[in-house]
Amino acid sequence: MKVPAPGRPVRPTRSPRTEAPLEAAGDPTISRIARAALDGTILGQERAIRSLGQALGGGHFPHAWIFHGPAGVGKCTTAVRAAAVLIDPRSGDRQRQQCVPDPSSESARYLRAGTHPDLRIIRAELAGTSADRELRDRKQNNIPVALLREQMIGGVDSSGSRLDAPVYRSSVMGAGKVFIIDEAERLETDGQNVLLKTLEEPPPGTVIILITNSLDRLLPTVRSRCQSLAFFPLAPEVMVGWLNENLGQVTGAARQFVEAYADGSPGAAVTAVELGLQAWHAELLPMVDQLERGECPLSMAERMNELASEVAEAAVKRNENASKEAANRRATGLLFSVIGAEVRRRLRASAAVPSKLEYWSQVPGLVADAEQNLRANVNQKLALADFVVQWSALEGAR
Template sequence: MERPRQRFDGLRRDPPKRRGLLPPTSRRGRGRMVPPRRGSAHEHRHGGSLRSPRLRPAEHALCARSRSAASPLPQLDAQRRRASDQARSESPGLRRSAGEPTRGGAALSAPIEGQPAAVRALVRALTRGRVHHAWILHGPFGTGKFTVAMRLARLLLDPGATPEQRRTFTPPTTGEVAALIDAGTHPDLHVVRKELAASSRVRELRERKQTNIPLELVREHMLGGGEAGASSTPPVYRTPLLGHGKVFIVDEAELLDAESQNAMLKTLEEPPERTWILLCTEHEERLIPTVRSRCQRLPFGPLSADAMSRWWSRSGLTADANAKAWIERFACGSPGLATIAVRENLHEVWRSIEPALESTEKGRFDPTLGERLASFVDEYAKRVVKDDEHASKEAANRAGMRLLGAMLGSRVRTMLAETADRRSAAERWLETARAIHDVDDGQRANINLKHLLGNLVAQWGVERTAGAAE
């Protein structure tokens, strides 16, 4: 009896050379993703053929071993470690969890400060065994979004996590899975961030300024297709190498461009089984409505004074009384900002520019102040690039400007509180706050930073002297 011809639903004019393999992308569909066939996963579980396009050579060995093992979740052995290392080297998306603030065992066992509602929502989902497949963790910078995302990933990927650890949201700090995550070599944990462009297989991505997360980067590390992923199975559709599931964390998700967000819609709506996608963002409003509607929202807020005090006592940070008081005002409930303030000695930076600002407010304009502010941003960016070979000078400049804006914003908040009973004066300080925001917009438009900051200093003085004349 003649074997029926394999159908390919018009995806290719000519069938693939190997029978039964569905191409990962559609040429007529302009890179539209085609989910992997469920049959191959069924065959893997029940001892069928391992000839699947979703498995690399290293993964074949792991699947063969897991089939013959007595336990459905065999312990990690040397062979599995080698396969994990090989998978990491083959895909830059399987990268170290750089930037994770809670890496040590003590930090992982400590409670998450200041976000009780967010933690309760995740604990409720974990204890019921019904964790939604897509989440948006949104809130101010440095309030614990990425930290919580990493903890959730640890609890989802570690089969050794106990019910008590899920209830208290404290993942295991020992064991093979914890060791792989600590080392940044867990093959089923993918952290997608703009810095991955520096190690991309696509030359155009490597040459980018890392000011957004473009579609080609998302394709390379999650969705497949495009120049980097056309010949391989999309990471989001690959079989979990360790068998417990896959977690994708998109850091600074507000940097996803419109093409990237639209391309993610199908995956966000119907991801593969035991695949979780976590979007961490400071600006939820920059995500398109169709992305937001497919995700569970998890809001984060600034920490209260008591929560910041508890966090500070466990952080290991040290500062004298004056510096600590200023850092608390500057951070405004953000442990992340407080950590940067100590590391970058921002209190001393502020002490060097505060007298000039006060003179400007009194009508004595300092013509060098704009250049000094720009110099701070430039020196900060140079340190970032020196410390991280994958960092972009353009992205570091914007980060430095955000720090400067936070310092100036702290001054504006203080003065708004002092002038709250005088409407005219308060409105002028609000105008100053808008001027600080305009510098960020101008920087995005590639206007010279010295000119922007010089104009800001001039406006700062004009608003104050105009208020004094009234």
């Protein structure tokens, strides 16, 4: 995308220009992320922001991106910050070169309200408010093609009606449009394929950013059409500073767990505190000790299933359109992340003991296999039971 000079915005001509809504009901998710992007500090991602500033300041900004890296380190916030520069007609050389939007502009006001007409963040839960009843009633297990058509690329809906393509509409404020697809790894394969043409040749003045924690779950054909930008965990000293400022009330053993669990991710730290994951860790730890001794804790798989189900059921109660399957998958992912934090600790502690190091090095592969089984719709209880049995069969530590 060629970045327009101040006062000379790129204006697609596919559809008539309309006025920006001043006081429309805003998208709370966009509002929350935009406030962080405009008013907060993005820690630990200086390299990514510098790369974006160089691309913006150079006048030629790639029209399709993949922001990839661990969850909770600022990928989506950074995407919205870049979007704020791109879609603001007042952005000047300083804003572009530093990838720092003007926080006082009219465009920034729309972003804070969640009403900016030139930014969309596409995510699975938008299906719950769709005008398409079939899409609205569908469980939010992933990002279906129908949601992509409604929110971005157009096409025919479930009733046979033809949908307008928002990606081809003119920029309302005149500076360009940005479409962000969050958790892009949840795009169905058909959806990724349908997206290819738009990724390769988007309308003038349009930028598409895919956000993912799992780059390998995007098709090679999608990856090859996008500029890739890596995000990393925060450095330990930066993470400690963030914890002191934002979670200073968490102390002692709880603080030690949160710091180890987060592993450089502020988002993971918040999740650990909000969901009380330290209690999960305390409950699973004796069972992990049994596994290390070569024993098979028969109750472990059942208890893991119960913990995941409790969190999933609470999530579904909060959102009646949420998919129980997707909620279970997220909850088991949290369980495996708690186990992963303990495995990382033991790997570091085993560095000088080759047999133990070999033993603990095998466990992440078992976790990956179990998560793949769950994505393949293997029964959750069976997948967890198989995980525990496979772990108990490992040799090396005892």
